Amino acid sequence: MPEIKFYSGKTIPMEMHKVKIVQKLNLLPAKERLQKMKEAGFNTFMLHNGDIFMDMLTDSGVNAMSDNMQSAMLRADDAYAGSETFYRMRDKLEEIFGIAHLLPAHQGRACEHIIAQHFVKPGSCVIMNYHFTTSKAHVTRLGGHVEELVKDEGLVTKSTLPFKGNIDLDKLKACIEKEGAENVAYLRLEAGTNLIGGQPISYENMKAATELAKQYGIMTLLDASLLQDNLYFIKTREDSMKDKSIREITRMVADLFDMIYFSGRKFGFGRGGGILVRDEALFHEMEDYITMFEGFLTYGGMSVKEMEAMIIGFDETMDFDVISQAPQFIKHCVDELDAAGIPMVTPGGGLGAHIDAREVVKHIPAEQYPAGSLVAALYLCGGIRGMERGTLSEERNADGSEHIASVEMVRLAFPRRVFTLSQTEYVIDRVKWLYDHRELIGGLRFVHEPKTLRFFTGKLEPVSDWPEKLIEAYIAEFGEDQ
């Protein structure tokens, strides 16, 4: 998307699409939102979508489809085995990534399950720039452990560095030496690093890290779920790459890796997933997991309609206008909030705008989940659903103590091509109001705590009557019906 200049001299993000199908939104009155939040156990995952005004939980499976994606669904070839849709998908991915072998799977974590199942043994180490919740859980479930070697500066929330997702090459070498190359199951680099604010990794860093892994005979794996944002940042922030097309950059990135997997709920704007395997023998070794856990080899648990939509979505991902939309909206939101003095993760990355909850609600102890509390408060004050990305999303240490997350954030995701600028302005406004009333927000404690991935289905309660007090202040400002 070109930066369109206005007569006023301002530059604001511009939608390079028009709305053709709409879904009505509900803005429940403030007191009803309080009731809904109680029913959801102060966990935004447990809210019903109909009770939400701005659903900024995630970009997963909720990106807008284009007219071309929807019309492609009509030509889906329904067949248990040998669907022509599968071959079209495989060929499109080969055209883009240059890898011929595709293992289809129903979503990103299914790919992670299969990869971990094949490579991780008790005692194995998996090296990552940074973990993603499900990518780590699959490794630890099998007795492996994860080493996260993102550069220290990646965890500094306020920064101007362009590639905060970069892995530390010195730490990578030291880690391989310490663990022993034979115990390193694989090196996983995550594009658009989800849990540290959608921060990108540079091409140069990916190249150096994969070269090092190859010197030690370690398999290299790219998590391409958020590659579209990362491609945008490589083109706009990495000097040596600015004259390359998105297709050229994608191919250069792909050439570095032995395997690539993606969540099609993000990459491809549909619902599905897949693993691309360069080595044919390895591909055949891994096929059995697909038939056992996912489905036959030509659909892997996906609907063929979604597969057809994604084939178009992959091509749209190669369109600079399309992949510019989310990062530019995110930048607008981050810059406005940052200018108002609100602690944001800077520079704005992909995926969403991230608020540094540890700084906003300094008075809430880490064990009472500052980001979990802030995200619950934001639903109360505006019907905006974000996602906690902090201690609540971690699993407890073996001794039962809290594993305090290195970053404690509220994520406001920008699903692609979904929200307008006035909706974005509304979110900015409500975050500002909440920031000015942050002392009213209190902590949370678990009343039902699942052992694995507790953030999805856990139930919590406030440690005091702070939600009631917050709603009272909100109503005093905006009235009962907002």
Ligand SMILES: Cc1ncc(COP(=O)(O)O)c(C=O)c1O
């Ligand atoms: C970087 C990354 N990897 C993997 C996944 C898992 O994908 P899925 O939600 O399709 O299982 C996600 C999902 O958010 C992700 O952001």
